[in-house]
Each structure stands twice: as C-alpha cells, then as structure tokens.
Amino acid sequence: MLHTDEVLTKARGGDRDAFGVLVEPYRRELHVHCYRMLGSVQDAEDVLQETLFAAWRGLERFEGRSSVRSWLYRIATNRCLNALRDGGRRPDTRPATPLPEPTRIGEPLWLQPYPDALFEDTEPGPEARYESREAISLAFVSALQRLPARQRATLVLRDVLGLPAEEAAQMLGTTRAAINSALKRARAGLEARLPAGDPPPLPGSARERRAVAAFVEAFERGDVDGMVALLTGDVLLTMPPRPLEYEGHGAVARFFRDYVFGADRRFTLELTRSNGQPAFTYATGGDLTTPHGTIVLTLAGDRISAITRFRPLEQREEREEREGREKRRELRPRGVPAG
CATH class of the missing domain: 3.10.450.50 (Nuclear Transport Factor 2; Chain: A,)
Structure with missing residues (x-):
C-alpha cells in the first residue's frame, strides 16, 4: 500500500489507478451521504459520479489542508445542493388505478428505499447526535427531505457526520454563526417531523x-x-x-x-x-x-x-429516467475515471 502522499502525487500525474486508490475507501459512505441529501438511490449514484469526476478534474487544486475524506464530502455536499436547486425530478403522483379514500393528503415526496446491502455503517464524529443506522431510517430520511436544502446539508454534516461547526462552515462556504443558526432551525424542523413511540427492536433480533x-x-x-x-x-x-x-x-x-x-x-x-x-x-x-x-x-x-x-417505476418513467441519466453522462468531458 502506497503512502497517501505518494498516491496523491501519482493521481495528480494522471494515474487513474492511483486516483481509484485515493477515493475508493470513501465511495460507499459518500453514496449514503448523497442518498440522505436527495432521497433517491439513482440520484445519489449520479451525484457520486459527478463528485468523483469533479475531484479528478480538481486534484491539482487540492492542497491537502484537509483530509481527502473532508475534501470529497465538500464536493459531494455542494453537488447535492446543486441537484436540489435544479429540481430536475418531479414526482409522478398520479395513481394507476383508483385508490381508497385516504385519511389525509400530504405533500408529494420523492423517496426511494435504500437497500441495506449498499449501506456503509460509518463511525460518526464526536459531535454527532444520531447513530449511522438511525440516520438511514425511512422516518429520518423522509423528515430530512422536508427541510430546506441548506438546513438539510447543515444537519447532516453536523448531527449525522459529527463535523465541527467550523469545518461544516468551510464546506458550505459560510460562517460559523450562519451554520449554528441553520442547525438550530433544522433540528426544530426535524424533531417536529420524527414520529414518537417505542424504539424498534435490534435488527435481526x-x-x-x-x-x-x-x-x-x-x-x-x-x-x-x-x-x-x-x-x-x-x-x-x-x-x-x-x-x-x-x-x-x-x-x-x-x-x-x-x-x-x-x-x-x-x-x-x-x-x-x-x-x-x-x-x-x-x-x-x-x-x-x-x-x-x-x-x-x-x-x-x-x-x-x-x-x-x-411501487416500481412504470415503463414510461423508467425509460425517461434511463434516457435522462444517459444524456447527463454524455455531457461529461472525456477522461472521467471509470466508476
């Protein structure tokens, strides 16, 4: 195993294998991070690929003042925010067949289940308020999707990953005071949406x-x-x-x-x-x-x-989704590292 500095030097020289060694340890946890932000497995995969491409292109500008992991999280978080601003996906809420009268009508929410086989159970930082598995639950991810994008990012960085306020502020290009203010509002919004009740039994118990x-x-x-x-x-x-x-x-x-x-x-x-x-x-x-x-x-x-x-995507939705993903990939310049 090469030392990180040697790997970084080789990657900056255009060595794709070295770049893979540099980023591969963080691929799974970055995918989970993007899923928490976006609520979609497919969108998380797209943004992860964009993150790795941006990292590859920006390797010369990485000065090593932070860890490779923090640098990648900064790119991924801001790519997620861009995706949320773009708002390219709109949920199709039309029922295929008539449904029974509901108790109430809520807000449409794009959300997909995240297979446990893909989940990377990471060790959160000392300032985290939520365990990794608690922060992947449907209730938690659903509540996150109801928060404004910047509040969502702030809460994930601070309370899920457990990053210090100063580091989270640097990632989001803002001040520590702004981070603390956004976190206070995000916590209140999240807690209001999380269900109360007995805790679940242990997985597999x-x-x-x-x-x-x-x-x-x-x-x-x-x-x-x-x-x-x-x-x-x-x-x-x-x-x-x-x-x-x-x-x-x-x-x-x-x-x-x-x-x-x-x-x-x-x-x-x-x-x-x-x-x-x-x-x-x-x-x-x-x-x-x-x-x-x-x-x-x-x-x-x-x-x-x-x-x-x-429900699975209908054939029309599935085709449009696939065509959209392929089009986004075609727009990338050549040379993106193989994912």
Missing part, C-alpha cells in the same frame, strides 16, 4: 423476526384482521411519491381489503432489508421476477408503526 414473520404470514394469506392486530393504533401507511396517507387501523384495513386483496388476490413475498428496516418485495402468482413493489416496515417495540409501499 428475535423480537424483530417474530413481528415480521407474523406480518408476512398474514399478508400472504390475505388475512387483514391478522395484519391489523400487529399494528400500532396510530399506524401510518404511505406510498411515496403519492401524497395519500392512511392512518389508523380502520383506514389501513380498508386499503388492504379494497385495493390490495380485492378480487381475492394473493401475493408471494420475498424478505429483504432497506434503510436498516425489515422489508419485502411482493408479486402475484409467485412470479417475483416482476414484483409489484417493495414494502418497508417500521417497528415500534413489538408492533408495526408504519408501512411504506414503493
């Missing part, structure tokens, strides 16, 4: 396995009463990016009876994990090669306090 197994068994049988018995009284069912929200036993039961299990439909489930939470993909007829979507469960103690349903 017997308590979690029992709750998930009971839900899956009831779901595959189409047993709505059995499912409802596993829910908290204030359970919330949401389907990002649609703004429809179903709260409480009655509303959730109607949704599953009328929309999910209507016409005696039954589903096959495949367990997985997303955002540090139990999840599963589901499909009818046992064909999981074309799943209807993903459901992520939020647990509070032994009960399920939230059900978040994500």
Whole structure:
C-alpha cells in the first residue's frame, strides 16, 4: 500500500489507478451521504459520479489542508445542493388505478428505499447526535427531505457526520454563526417531523423476526384482521411519491381489503432489508421476477408503526429516467475515471 502522499502525487500525474486508490475507501459512505441529501438511490449514484469526476478534474487544486475524506464530502455536499436547486425530478403522483379514500393528503415526496446491502455503517464524529443506522431510517430520511436544502446539508454534516461547526462552515462556504443558526432551525424542523413511540427492536433480533414473520404470514394469506392486530393504533401507511396517507387501523384495513386483496388476490413475498428496516418485495402468482413493489416496515417495540409501499417505476418513467441519466453522462468531458 502506497503512502497517501505518494498516491496523491501519482493521481495528480494522471494515474487513474492511483486516483481509484485515493477515493475508493470513501465511495460507499459518500453514496449514503448523497442518498440522505436527495432521497433517491439513482440520484445519489449520479451525484457520486459527478463528485468523483469533479475531484479528478480538481486534484491539482487540492492542497491537502484537509483530509481527502473532508475534501470529497465538500464536493459531494455542494453537488447535492446543486441537484436540489435544479429540481430536475418531479414526482409522478398520479395513481394507476383508483385508490381508497385516504385519511389525509400530504405533500408529494420523492423517496426511494435504500437497500441495506449498499449501506456503509460509518463511525460518526464526536459531535454527532444520531447513530449511522438511525440516520438511514425511512422516518429520518423522509423528515430530512422536508427541510430546506441548506438546513438539510447543515444537519447532516453536523448531527449525522459529527463535523465541527467550523469545518461544516468551510464546506458550505459560510460562517460559523450562519451554520449554528441553520442547525438550530433544522433540528426544530426535524424533531417536529420524527414520529414518537417505542424504539424498534435490534435488527435481526428475535423480537424483530417474530413481528415480521407474523406480518408476512398474514399478508400472504390475505388475512387483514391478522395484519391489523400487529399494528400500532396510530399506524401510518404511505406510498411515496403519492401524497395519500392512511392512518389508523380502520383506514389501513380498508386499503388492504379494497385495493390490495380485492378480487381475492394473493401475493408471494420475498424478505429483504432497506434503510436498516425489515422489508419485502411482493408479486402475484409467485412470479417475483416482476414484483409489484417493495414494502418497508417500521417497528415500534413489538408492533408495526408504519408501512411504506414503493411501487416500481412504470415503463414510461423508467425509460425517461434511463434516457435522462444517459444524456447527463454524455455531457461529461472525456477522461472521467471509470466508476
């Protein structure tokens, strides 16, 4: 293993392998960082690639006054802010088929589940207020997306990564006083949106396995009463990016009876994990090669306090998304390091 200074010298000389050695240790955690900022796995991947390209192009200007990690986080954070300002993606909130009457209409939110297999559990700094896994949960990421972009960035840098105020200010090109003011507002906004309730059981624990197994068994049988018995009284069912929200036993039961299990439909489930939470993909007829979507469960103690349903992109949306990503890549100058 070459010393970092030697690697940096080689990378500045145009050695792509050396550049890869320099940045590869931070790739996964940077992807998680971009996801927290943007709420989208695909957008996080795009911004990560833009970050690495910008780092490659700006290597000569890196003077080593900060660590390579801090330098990359500065680039990634500002690229995320640019993406949020551009606002290129607008959620499609149109239901494909009529849905039951919701409890209320919320604000449309673009949000995707983050597979646990991609999650890099990093050690936060001493000033962090949230554990890494707590800060990847759906509730936390959803609440983040409701904050103004600069407040969002400030809170992630200070309370998730645990960076000192001075370093966060340098990354965002502002003052320490401005950082402290933005952080105060961001904390208030976040706490107002985070749900209260019992903490979830430990991932993979017997308590979690029992709750998930009971839900899956009831779901595959189409047993709505059995499912409802596993829910908290204030359970919330949401389907990002649609703004429809179903709260409480009655509303959730109607949704599953009328929309999910209507016409005696039954589903096959495949367990997985997303955002540090139990999840599963589901499909009818046992064909999981074309799943209807993903459901992520939020647990509070032994009960399920939230059900978040994500549908796959429709063919038109998927094609437009792919074409947009390819177009953005075509606009990059040649020479970007292979990702």
